[in-house]
Amino acid sequence: MASLDEIETPTSSAKPCELCEQESILQFKCVECEKVICDRCKGIHAKVPVLSNHLIINIEKQFVTQNIQKIQLCSMPCDNHAKKFHCLFCRTCNRLVCPDCVSSIHTKHEFEPLEKACENKLSELSAFDSFMEEKVYKLRKINKNFKKKKETWECEIDQVKKYIDENEREIQEAVTKYAKELRENVEQKRKNRNQEFDEREQNNCEQEAIFTDFRGKIKKALESDQGYDIFNTVSEKDKLNTLIDNTKMTTEIIDLTNSKLSSKRMAVIFGNINHFSVPAYVAVKHDSNYTINVQGIDKMGMCTDGSYWASVYNNDKDDSYLIKSTLSRVINWCKTVEVNVFDLALTTDDTVIASVHMTPEVKRIGKNGRLEEFINVAPLITRGIHVNKENEIILGVRDNGDPFQITEESCRKILIFGMDGNQKESYEFDKKKTRLVTIPVRICTDVNGDIIVIDSMTKDTKRVLSIGRRAGEIKWTYEGEFDFKQQKAFDPNDITSTQTGYLVLSEVISHRIYLLSLGGDFLTFCDLRTMGIVLPRALAIDSKGFLWVGCANDRMNKDFAKKHKLPNLTCLKLEISDV
Template identity: 20%
Template structure:
């Protein structure tokens, strides 16, 4: 029993939190959460930043002490020996007495406590709006999943601002609310866009479509010029890297090439029939890479240039042409169907210049009925928009899609990079300038769209969908290239 009492008494002894020696503790700093002896209070703690503003309480008064309810002044950014005392509503910043007399004397001023309470109320209201309204709108659009992470991060930031208010931490509260107004405007603008989009989408076609990013893989400098990507029957990825190489990739913690094939001549686009046959376009030719690095020419269209290629479910090869250096005529081929022996099945010519109004067929795909959908794009899409075109088996245009006016504009025109047919016979179209995916039905009706930035994908370019339903999208952030894996459902 004596031993237990000794232990208990030792646990009750409080020593100074700075020197950790003196047990004659006199005060506690509520801001630092430190007990202090008299020497450390006068010599050590006094050197702390803004120590004169700290809430230091005598030990005997700890239990009856109430935390200060007002915000503490912070050191003025302009006048280091002064402390803020007011909030300038005109400039939206804290000001000290010198600031007021020299620069802000004609401005609207407010007491810090009053202004901060108003800002706190706004932050609370905004957080509730983010939690409720965005979820409600996006759920109707089938976009709830991919925006969830973005919304949760915003909510966490708002909660941090609220916590700094509760703790009366002036600097953290001001820093947190510095960009609050612009964040709120961006959010409200997004809500407005989504609501307008809802008005223009028939309710009968809105489905439970979700996107979830599975992985983001940084690529090495070897893949900086990745110009085309495809996947084979095993779900393996293949790329053309712009350095006259076709590579099979393995993606684990990073992106690595397990097979590499050097090609003589330029490569525009590659597509897989299976893991042993890779078809690709080069200048005027369609070529086939067979295992053991054997190259076979399937078709030479000289003098016409080819650009894109697609392997259809109906065992056909769809070829899209490059007309950017050609004088336009009605006899120019725009789309050509081939069999796997290179025999021409059908040619769609540019009658009246309608099938191709710009420069190239940048990408093409087919629906389940064998009809073709392709991108009618300028070769250099800096200031010119592109379009999506659907033709029937006779080459008659069924519909055109040139973007959505609520997300595409003059400064960011619709610039489609790739078009893919989904298992449900819908289309996924990547939009370069806006950084979005447009989801269309086979009738050309907009189902929904995905802002790729909401799932951390910026400046998208080429993409492919593998047999597992994973969408692989190449993206760029500054000078770094990534391959992003996005799981899609409801498509």
């Protein structure tokens, strides 16, 4: 914040505009951009929708100086000398003085006439009034933003409480259902076992009667003097041995495993609350550069063993192919697969899957290293693709018509597939039947599992949005910053999510990467040209949390890139702290 001593009355002189950098007489200041701008950039502000609400202050002439002749300057009494009036302004002491003051205290000081001093003070007040106007505007805007954030916060809290209630109800229903099944299972086991007991008891009673009766026969045979009775009784005895063997019964034990519900197990079953704050410190530090013998890297993914898959191209971006390679200062090829890739993703076991450009196909690289058919969404066309932590495939699709001519028959969706290739979910409209996306060109997921999409709305307009996985509604959108130097709107090329919950965007045209919070708030950007890196396109986070950036050096003059040894693969370290 500027101090009072730093506030000066602006002067009319040709200086570089802080936005377009053209020499011009700077007459205006954009409070939102915090830049002093020329008349041309002021006109651009009015034409660009995202800038039209910015406050523009005319700093060339904030105040029409009052007629000094009408201001009473000759009757200002001196505070130090009775019956004396101020006659001059002491510039050395910055105060009004009378004749006695001049002769006694302010000898050899610099003075100026009251009229001139008053005119300067009016200009100073005018400048300070402009300064205060800017501060009041900012404070009102901040409070307005606070009010909006508070409303959003309240909605999020209510939504979380709603989810808690829903989870509680679902878990109660599931527990009740499971307990009922366990009881029914136990009762069935009781019934089956008791039936077996009853059958065995009845059988034993029958055998007891037979054995008692046979004992009578044995007694009679023992007392008989007839051989026939003895041999006949022994013959019947051998038949009774089988009945004695069948009286055995197995022992069974039934029990219920005691399962303690620890807080960790409850978090898995019930869910957990994620609460993130906007960091106080963000820094992007350069780690290392690598050179690949291709002109451009369009998309990449880092494997757990330190190697990587990338979609690369040389002459035509629409004619790309896949490579897998290990990292060294000059990278040697490991594997090349001919396929025209639009986007790619890696599964949890480092299998690469790719959406094929302008086709309904998703293909994968099999264990034999060959390209395999995997998913087909005909008659739709595949766009951005991503694999989340649960190993689900998230695929953007569109119909085969004009990409930006939306009709009632148009189909623009986010589809969720399992690794078996079967579709599980679909997101196309919100609860108000409003279309969620136009063309989902790149996709990732945040730490909450919500779907983050780079949505191409028109040929020149893109946005980033978050779709809540549970509610199927757009949670927030980010439309970027207008680039005055390039005279182009926000044009993100890739997006990824860090392990700590932040979102990183790349933008080729501005040589920047952007950092967003989990809630879609802009945190900062880094111009990679300060590190000798140009045209960042592809982004990937490795298992150690490092950010990898693949560059589109095809847009750079080949001789220039070779002369300056520009890298096309760079490793960066993001340092983010809340203190």
